[in-house]
Amino acid sequence: MTDHASKIALARQFHAALAARDWAAIRSLLADQAEWTLPGSNAISGPAQGADAVVERARKIAGYGLKFELLNILSSRTDVALHLHNTAERDGVKLDEYLATVLRIEGEKIAAIETFLSDVDGMNAFFAER
Template identity: 25%
Template sequence: MAEHPNAALVRKGYEAFTRGDMDSLRGMMASDCTHHVPGSHLLSGDYKGQNSIIDLYQRLFQETDGTFNVQLSHVCVDGRGHAVSVHRYTAERNGKRLEQNGCLVFRIVGDKFTDIDECQEDMDKESEFWS
């Protein structure tokens, strides 16, 4: 059985992110897409629009001297425009190492991401890493 188109879109997004292919990622987002980063650290907040989101993604690499790495585990869909990805991510920054699970909740209209909610396994650990 073929993979659901929303799951395939999410996988394609992770592949582009891993390659650092921000142009491909931009093409997968609606122009007014928003990425929500929870917590209380330097990257927390709502990133509205393609440019703002791409800046966030580039900053993940810059702040970690290119050590930010994400490994997609699986994608679940509901067939109504939502997809949830589960991943493990690692990074090093200022002598600290972060390794934990996370997920992204995508809202998809047509073939574009319109909203991305980020969830983390341990928000305190995340905030301490980025402080």
């Protein structure tokens, strides 16, 4: 996918599906071998390999009650990044972080996702194993 407008549309669809908790829509955007990597050492860290595991990762993150505020979409020659502000509160622990979620696109699908965080320690505290 090299068309700038198509990449932006794919990123918007991914964000909208995540915010709406529409797991089938997320799955439809992913290549079968897609993976998602997050930093840290908590319940959502590390790689999720395969489209179904990526959907399960999204479901798990959303299950903590996050609000996914889209600040901007950034585009490179081949890929796209979502600049997000995620917030939530659970059991007296607050999450307030900025992140870039980079979508590597192959063909018309998301082949890989890598998330860069502003506050890994805060993420570790919020997403601590229950």
